[in-house]
Amino acid sequence: MIFTTDFFFSMLRITAPILLATLAAVIGEKAGVSNIGLEGIMMISALFGSLSAYWMGSWAVGVLVALLVGILVSLLMGFFAFNLRTDIILTGIAVNMIGSGGTLFLVKVITNATEGKALASTTSLITKNLQIPSWNIPLLKDIPVVGNILSGHCILTYLSFLLVFLTWVLLYKTPMGLNLRSVGENPNAAASVGVSVLKMKYIAICLGGALSGLGGSFMSMYYAMGWSQDMVAGRGFIALAAQAMGAGEPLGAMLAALVFGFAQALGIKVSSRGVDSNLVSPIPYLVTILGLVVFAIVARWRVRRQHSAAALQEKSSAAK
Amino acid sequence: MNKRRSLIFSVVRGAAAIAIALIVATLLIFASTNGAGLSERIADTVGSLRQLLVGPVFRNNGTISTKNLCDVLASMIPIVFTGLATCVMFSANQFNLGAEGGIMLGAFVTAMVAIYAPLPAGILPVVAVLVGAAAVAAMMLIPAVLKAKLGVSEMVNSLMLNYVVMYLIKYLMNTFLADKSKGQVQSYTFQDKALLPQLVDNGSKLSWGFVVAIAFVVLTALFMYRTRWGYAIRMIGINQDFAMYSGMKVAGIVILSQVLGGMLAGMGGGLEMLGRYSAYDWMSLPGYGWTGITVAILAGNNPAFVPLAAFFMAYLDKGCSLMSTYANVPSQLIDIIQAVIFLFFAAEQFLARYRQKLVVRSAEEELKEKEAQAAAAEGSVK
Numbered sequence: 001m002i003f004t005t006d007f008f009f010s011m012l013r014i015t016a017p018i019l020l021a022t023l024a025a026v027i028g029e030k031a032g033v034s035n036i037g038l039e040g041i042m043m044i045s046a047l048f049g050s051l052s053a054y055w056m057g058s059w060a061v062g063v064l065v066a067l068l069v070g071i072l073v074s075l076l077m078g079f080f081a082f083n084l085r086t087d088i089i090l091t092g093i094a095v096n097m098i099g100s101g102g103t104l105f106l107v108k109v110i111t112n113a114t115e116g117k118a119l120a121s122t123t124s125l126i127t128k129n130l131q132i133p134s135w136n137i138p139l140l141k142d143i144p145v146v147g148n149i150l151s152g153h154c155i156l157t158y159l160s161f162l163l164v165f166l167t168w169v170l171l172y173k174t175p176m177g178l179n180l181r182s183v184g185e186n187p188n189a190a191a192s193v194g195v196s197v198l199k200m201k202y203i204a205i206c207l208g209g210a211l212s213g214l215g216g217s218f219m220s221m222y223y224a225m226g227w228s229q230d231m232v233a234g235r236g237f238i239a240l241a242a243q244a245m246g247a248g249e250p251l252g253a254m255l256a257a258l259v260f261g262f263a264q265a266l267g268i269k270v271s272s273r274g275v276d277s278n279l280v281s282p283i284p285y286l287v288t289i290l291g292l293v294v295f296a297i298v299a300r301w302r303v304r305r306q307h308s309a310a311a312l313q314e315k316s317s318a319a320k
Numbered sequence: 321m322n323k324r325r326s327l328i329f330s331v332v333r334g335a336a337a338i339a340i341a342l343i344v345a346t347l348l349i350f351a352s353t354n355g356a357g358l359s360e361r362i363a364d365t366v367g368s369l370r371q372l373l374v375g376p377v378f379r380n381n382g383t384i385s386t387k388n389l390c391d392v393l394a395s396m397i398p399i400v401f402t403g404l405a406t407c408v409m410f411s412a413n414q415f416n417l418g419a420e421g422g423i424m425l426g427a428f429v430t431a432m433v434a435i436y437a438p439l440p441a442g443i444l445p446v447v448a449v450l451v452g453a454a455a456v457a458a459m460m461l462i463p464a465v466l467k468a469k470l471g472v473s474e475m476v477n478s479l480m481l482n483y484v485v486m487y488l489i490k491y492l493m494n495t496f497l498a499d500k501s502k503g504q505v506q507s508y509t510f511q512d513k514a515l516l517p518q519l520v521d522n523g524s525k526l527s528w529g530f531v532v533a534i535a536f537v538v539l540t541a542l543f544m545y546r547t548r549w550g551y552a553i554r555m556i557g558i559n560q561d562f563a564m565y566s567g568m569k570v571a572g573i574v575i576l577s578q579v580l581g582g583m584l585a586g587m588g589g590g591l592e593m594l595g596r597y598s599a600y601d602w603m604s605l606p607g608y609g610w611t612g613i614t615v616a617i618l619a620g621n622n623p624a625f626v627p628l629a630a631f632f633m634a635y636l637d638k639g640c641s642l643m644s645t646y647a648n649v650p651s652q653l654i655d656i657i658q659a660v661i662f663l664f665f666a667a668e669q670f671l672a673r674y675r676q677k678l679v680v681r682s683a684e685e686e687l688k689e690k691e692a693q694a695a696a697a698e699g700s701v702k
Contacts, residue, residue: 084668084669084670090662090663091663093613097610097658097662098655101607101654101655104650105655108652109650244473276491276495278488285481293472296466296470296472
């Protein structure tokens with residue numbers, strides 16, 4: 001029996017950080033900002049989140065710092081990408097370089113200064129009581145099956161699903177969302193009616209930074225105990241794929257993120273039965289490629305049908 | 321702006337980017353020293369900087385160390401190839417980031433051929449490297465064809481492939497190919513006849529792979545600037561719609577650029593293996609793909625400048641590792657330096673005011689010249 005309540009519980013747990021980064025990608029793409037540095041932002045904020053949680057003895061401070069570091073890094077990215085006109089993709093690659101090797105440098109130097117010895121990870125610093133707490137939902141937790149799956153998650157997990165709705169509200173029900181989307185669709189048109197393109201792009205990249213910062217804190221302060229090198233392991237990249245598969249909409253992207261959560265949970269389950277984990281670990285990445293292909297084929301097919309329907313209609317109205 | 325001025329501008333701009341990166345590096349080195357007082361820390365910083373900037377080539381007494389220089393040249397080989405691969409792909413505006421997985425796959429396949437293929441000396445290394453290159457070219461077909469036919473982002477797909485390649489190689493190594501008598505996971509040793517002959521016999525592992533690398537720099541430069549395929553690749557990078565309307569087969573060229581990129585990356589991996597290793601032991605992505613992207617950016621996507629950029633990066637890398645043994649500075653500093661240089665080099669608007677000034681000055685001079693000519697012409701009419 002693979003699909004136990006435990007399985008679905010861990011699927012939601014695995015989905016949460018991917019979902020946070022996916023929402024960052026959704027907001028970015030809506031405003032025409034292809035941020036591929038999400039991976040690096042998650043790594044950097046995971047590091048600083050776990051360090052400051054340890055220093056201040058509070059998980060809340062850690063989450064807040066991770067969020068702020070995410071915003072700070074994305075401001076820096078924005079400065080290079082929008083003001084100095086570095087290609088946004090290259091800016092993202094640079095942030096990812098800092099995220100993979102640079103963070104290891106930083107953690108060694110910082111712990112050498114504060115702890116007296118250079119640590120290559122912060123796993124020894126984060127203890128159980130510095131973990132982001134989970135929440136047993138009253139009433140719901142007593143319902144069999146559903147309660148086991150939905151109750152008892154980290155509060156950031158609940159927040160990430162709530163944020164799907166909030167992102168939708170932001171994009172479609174607020175004036176700022178309209179401006180963000182208009183900048184993404186046609187910056188010249190947006191500028192001509194007085195929308196500041198630069199400001200909107202900065203807002204989009206900073207919201208993305210905040211969201212992936214949260215994702216980073218989830219990784220180092222709940223998913224794993226403490227920061228270690230390459231711990232984000234491509235989740236920032238998977239988020240880009242989930243954004244594309246979800247057609248750039250918050251709800252669709254959430255479903256795509258859940259698919260990855262499912263694939264990875266399945267992988268963990270299968271490898272616990274003795275299958276080599278190296279054979280199971282590539283599954284989420286393969287699912288990404290497959291998902292993108294299926295999405296592209298479906299999108300083409302839909303466009304073709306629309307066109308042929310429109311052509312038929314044109315013809316019948318012309319015949320009259 | 322005339323040619324001389326635009327050359328001056330690029331040199332000044334590059335120097336400024338490197339200077340900023342070195343300032344950042346100095347600050348970080350200073351932060352990581354743990355001397356007692358300020359003066360001690362400054363002395364430490366200066367010592368570390370000396371290792372970083374001078375160490376890779378000069379000994380402490382000021383003489384040139386051939387061994388270190390050869391080390392730097394040897395470590396150029398893989399990043400010259402990933403740099404060339406990135407040049408070709410980025411020239412076509414294909415943001416394929418698969419050189420990282422590509423060089424790992426190329427190294428792995430070449431290593432397997434070098435261990436198991438019963439081929440005579442002389443032919444074996446050539447076949448091994450070519451098979452490795454072909455394997456990566458085939459791998460790149462996946463993102464390339466999906467991009468050309470379905471419009472799927474080659475960037476996301478190539479990133480995903482990097483992970484798939486890494487895990488599959490780890491799986492194959494762990495399960496079937498590892499030499500169980502060794503403490504760490506590594507393959508059996510290569511057949512002796514597969515190893516590349518060394519250029520210099522001083523233990524630096526500078527093999528003939530270096531000569532091959534330089535030859536491929538020339539070939540790639542000729543291909544990109546002297547053949548119609550190279551022209552087509554650059555043209556779809558500049559303006560894909562224009563290329564399409566002028567009758568180029570865009571889909572084919574999109575695929576060609578990425579397959580060529582894969583071939584180059586795979587070849588780099590193969591030469592690196594046969595030149596510097598005696599058994600395959602890469603169990604994680606080696607990072608050469610990302611350095612290759614930096615190299616391509618520094619070279620302005622022009623293959624001819626790739627060796628220079630690769631030398632620079634190999635030099636800094638060596639400097640960082642020397643520094644980490646000399647002082648308490650972790651060698652991963654290289655990643656931060658690399659990112660800073662990268663960001664400023666790729667920044668179009670960096671020093672834009674200075675360029676503006678140069679343009680204005682050129683225009684003024686031209687105007688004066690014309691006026692002088694006009695005056696002279698008037699004078700001759702009178």
